[in-house]
Amino acid sequence: MPGGEHLTEAERARLDEAIRAAERLSRVEFSVFIGTAEGDPRSFATQLHNSLVAPSRSILVMVDPVARALEIVTGGWVRRTLTDRQVELAALQMRSAFAADDLVGGLVRGIHMLAEHARPPQTLHAGEA
Numbered sequence: 001m002p003g004g005e006h007l008t009e010a011e012r013a014r015l016d017e018a019i020r021a022a023e024r025l026s027r028v029e030f031s032v033f034i035g036t037a038e039g040d041p042r043s044f045a046t047q048l049h050n051s052l053v054a055p056s057r058s059i060l061v062m063v064d065p066v067a068r069a070l071e072i073v074t075g076g077w078v079r080r081t082l083t084d085r086q087v088e089l090a091a092l093q094m095r096s097a098f099a100a101d102d103l104v105g106g107l108v109r110g111i112h113m114l115a116e117h118a119r120p121p122q123t124l125h126a127g128e129a
Contacts (some may be wrong), residue, residue, distance in 0.1 A: 018108040022115035030056040045071035086117040
């Protein structure tokens with residue numbers, strides 16, 4: 001989580017716990033970048049996402065507090081269960097909290113929403129009903 005100068009130790013710990021919980025719930029890798037986007041925020045976020053170890057199974061949340069930019073990039077495997085509309089709703093939740101000057105709270109709530117929607121559907125095995 002680059003850009004740590006925007007967060008206190010307690011905020012970093014809270015965000016880290018939210019990321020770990022989201023990963024356990026969804027079986028998707030989450031990455032958060034807080035800092036200055038180099039150039040176009042969407043292109044920058046996409047480049048960051050593509051540099052991850054498993055971009056297909058990852059969600060990257062990029063926040064540039066100075067430019068007031070938020071970008072969420074999802075991998076191909078993730079998009080099998082997470083729709084663009086669900087990503088938009090999580091982004092709206094985050095932006096609402098950011099507007100109230102709650103960066104970490106917005107990220108925590110948004111990441112939780114993304115994880116809830118990204119988790120694979122539960123299936124019954126043959127013979128279970």
